Amino acid sequence: MTSSNATIPLETPEYAARLARRQVSRHGAIYALLDAVRDPELPELSIWDLGVLREVRDSERGLSVAITPTYSGCPALATIRENIATCLRGAGWQGFEIVEEVRPPWTTALMSRAACTQLRAGGIAPPVSGSVRCPACGSDETVLVSEFASTACKAHYRCRTCLEPFDHFKVLT
Amino acid sequence: MSLLAAVVGLGDDALVLGQRLSAWCGKSPWLEEDLAMANTALDFLGRARLLYGYAEQLGGCDEDAYAFQRDARAFTNLLIYELPCADFALACARQLLVDAFDVLHLEKLCDSADANLAGIAAKAHKEARYHRRRSAAWLVRLGDGTAESHCRMQKAMEDVWGYHAELFAPVEAEIGLVEKGVLPDRAALRPQWLAAVSATLDEATLELPSADWQVDGGRRGLHTEHLAPMLAEMQHLHRSHPGARW
Ligand SMILES: [Zn+2]
Numbered sequence: 001m002t003s004s005n006a007t008i009p010l011e012t013p014e015y016a017a018r019l020a021r022r023q024v025s026r027h028g029a030i031y032a033l034l035d036a037v038r039d040p041e042l043p044e045l046s047i048w049d050l051g052v053l054r055e056v057r058d059s060e061r062g063l064s065v066a067i068t069p070t071y072s073g074c075p076a077l078a079t080i081r082e083n084i085a086t087c088l089r090g091a092g093w094q095g096f097e098i099v100e101e102v103r104p105p106w107t108t109a110l111m112s113r114a115a116c117t118q119l120r121a122g123g124i125a126p127p128v129s130g131s132v133r134c135p136a137c138g139s140d141e142t143v144l145v146s147e148f149a150s151t152a153c154k155a156h157y158r159c160r161t162c163l164e165p166f167d168h169f170k171v172l173t
Numbered sequence: 174m175s176l177l178a179a180v181v182g183l184g185d186d187a188l189v190l191g192q193r194l195s196a197w198c199g200k201s202p203w204l205e206e207d208l209a210m211a212n213t214a215l216d217f218l219g220r221a222r223l224l225y226g227y228a229e230q231l232g233g234c235d236e237d238a239y240a241f242q243r244d245a246r247a248f249t250n251l252l253i254y255e256l257p258c259a260d261f262a263l264a265c266a267r268q269l270l271v272d273a274f275d276v277l278h279l280e281k282l283c284d285s286a287d288a289n290l291a292g293i294a295a296k297a298h299k300e301a302r303y304h305r306r307r308s309a310a311w312l313v314r315l316g317d318g319t320a321e322s323h324c325r326m327q328k329a330m331e332d333v334w335g336y337h338a339e340l341f342a343p344v345e346a347e348i349g350l351v352e353k354g355v356l357p358d359r360a361a362l363r364p365q366w367l368a369a370v371s372a373t374l375d376e377a378t379l380e381l382p383s384a385d386w387q388v389d390g391g392r393r394g395l396h397t398e399h400l401a402p403m404l405a406e407m408q409h410l411h412r413s414h415p416g417a418r419w
Pocket of ligand 1: 134135136137138139159160161162163164
């Protein structure tokens with residue numbers, strides 16, 4: 001475990017741009033509220049850290065929350081919509097809409113650095129460039145078992161050092 | 174051809190292939206492959222939904238009506254996507270041909286004069302690159318595998334080969350949209366596609382099929398005998414219980 005944090009990169013320019021938009025937004029409280037909404041398939045991660053929450057904007061109906069799917073067929077998106085709605089209604093918001101946008105497409109560069117740390121803590125190798133390191137022992141002696149794992153966003157690996165199988169959150173550029 | 178018809182045609186391609194791929198879940202060579210097939214299927218189903226969603230904005234019907242309330246004659250997918258794959262080798266052969274096409278076609282479609290199509294293409298292109306890597310790896314694994322797997326892979330490639338021509342043959346009505354820069358010129362993609370496929374076949378120790386037959390008709394709603402039974406299964410629940418909700 002000693003060196004496993006060494007490969008976690010600094011924030012990407014893509015994430016920095018998202019963060020900058022959030023910081024100047026007058027909807028800071030809404031963003032903070034939505035930090036409680038997690039990805040149902042990756043409960044370690046908030047939709048903000050995952051990059052699925054794109055932006056909170058003004059709209060004719062009051063508030064517009066823009067989200068984007070990780071992969072085209074991501075079945076979690078419908079649940080995420082519901083969870084956003086529940087979260088906002090719970091805080092007393094009524095006039096809002098949730099819009100799905102695919103352009104520009106989601107990439108792993110939109111994820112926060114915190115997301116990488118949380119994935120690794122959850123036993124999933126984060127999407128960092130270079131060799132895929134075992135989240136259990138930190139070894140980079142790993143081998144691809146299958147290009148897909150339990151969800152479209154992950155691949156299945158095995159560690160040759162500690163023999164543990166694990167998921168790798170794929171790099172999508 | 175109207176933009177709407179073109180968008181629905183691309184949606185049908187994705188839906189029909191997604192349905193075919195999802196049938197492998199539970200029947201693949203092993204568990205990991207079940208998951209991989211199902212996840213690849215999801216990418217195509219997701220792409221179909223994006224395209225049908227855009228079709229609805231263009232004045233078409235909703236996604237469920239496109240998927241579940243049309244008969245085979247109204248589907249305009251290309252024939253290669255509807256082929257049943259009782260043999261895993263055939264599934265791998267078809268997938269390589271369409272993934273290699275997808276990567277080239279979607280890359281061009283990213284520059285479409287139509288911003289919505291360009292956006293959907295940009296999303297799908299990222300997935301297509303991954304699909305192609307996977308299908309090329311399977312081709313090499315089976316082609317350059319045992320004598321039996323080599324033989325079956327070669328036969329599967331011969332069996333599917335005649336369906337590839339339709340990928341590169343724009344129907345007459347599509348040409349107007351090509352001229353407007355909305356759709357890529359399919360025919361122009363063929364040399365690059367052939368080079369990519371040949372390289373993978375070579376690596377897989379397989380011969381480029383010499384088949385001189387070819388079929389078409391999908392975009393005009395003229396299908397093989399395989400589409401209607403697939404739709405009957407896919408549409409059964411929706412047609413038996415219209416408007417049912419989970
Ligand atoms: Zn390990």
